[in-house]
Amino acid sequence: MRELMLKDLRLHKKYIIGFGAGCILYLAFFSSRANNPGVISIFGAFLYSIVPLTIFTREDKFKASAFNLSLPVTRKEFLAARYLSGWLLMLALYAGTSLLTIFIPGTKLGPSAVFQVKTILAVLAFMAILFAALMPLVVAFGWTGLIAFLVVFQVLGIVFMLLITAFRPGLAAITGGIGKAISAAQSALGPAGFAAALIVLLFLLNLASFKGSAFLFNRKEF
């Protein structure tokens, strides 16, 4: 496992540093200029989850899969290393962006705003959902899967905007309902219990994603 993670780090070092640094600078700058850290954080979560996936799809570009899988590793280990590397990279990007947001000159956000539990949990949840949903797509279809998702995501975004305009009261009821459900869960479990339950739920979601990806990966031929 360690060798596999180091392999990815070694093979994509320049890409990770270049793309990751760009991502951190970009997000930290815009976060520091915003009064509300939530919006940028959620947008950031989207980018954090895309970065590791673009790295994994680079294997398509180099057609190196047959070589990698001829090494003494099982497909399950190979995939587990990908999930672990992906999460470490996402967390590193989030931590880097958050710290830079606090220290960037002229920032409007202090540590208390950036490190709100609510914001951290929201970012973790978005990252976990996106990563869990996208990994099986990338495993099955590689670069094409990621591009297809981004296109569909754009289209869904437009459809969502249109729906907001057309059915504002109905959507407000739905989002309000979700908000109320979250509030009810928070008051039932308490802040710490709610955070723990959410993390467990996100972990299970990623575990299910891993199982699904493993099923698809075992059927892939190289």
Added chain:
Amino acid sequence: MENAIEIKGLNKDYGDFRLQDVSFTVPRGYIMGLIGPNGAGKTTVIKLILNLLRRDGGEVRVFGRDILAHEVEVKSRIGFVHDTPFFFEHLTLRKLKDTVAPFYGTWDDRIFHRLMEEFDLPLRKRFSKLSRGMKMKFALALALSHQAELLILDEPTSGLDPVFRRELLARLSAFIQDEGKSVLFSTHITSDLERIADFITFIDQGGIVFSAPKDEILEKWAVIKGGSELLAEENRKLFRGVRRREFSVQGLTDDGARARQHLGKDVLIEKASLEDIMFYLTRGNGHV
């Protein structure tokens, strides 16, 4: 002693191509040549051994162990060279080595550096800047540096100049001097195998035509040249493939001694090369 590779009833269905009931054995300490025309199924067999493809049936055992159940242990004892060595093109040879070496507990840096010197490969050069021959040499250096007990090479000599081909063959011969080491070498350049192989497995249209010791094959199989009387009804069963020319007939037999006895001195009987065998079996069958 256990075999290096045992394949029994291996099947793979692609829809438009089927590998059917492939069975053969690579004994330890020997070189097995896997021959066949392009598209015969050689690469499919090799990819199935390395678990890069899913098999639809059959069994693959390497060092007596099922490849699926003992994948890591088995693969750590195999050195492989794919027909097109794809690596991460932008990396230098040193970085590629640093990436691959940690996967093998038996990796020996001294062997690697010695091979790099012998192959004249500069460590600071990017993989993308290497010629096909140099890429193959590098893949071979990686395969040999972890002291593999079994080398699996898929068409390593195709597109290479004769000098490097000979160098590679000499290296493979030296490799199996250490008893217990074995080689599975697929190629359609049969002359390479005539030099070094101990056993030959011939595969065509997804099926095994024969798998036998090379000397036995070259001893038994023969090309018969004569007039059109060769195609008389009583002679036909001697031939595995026939090629007609305007005034003559040439045929391949898998029993030269019997043909000599049966046809006497009226015909010319010559030992068949592996290329003759491959040609007649794939192109000559319809003319018998």
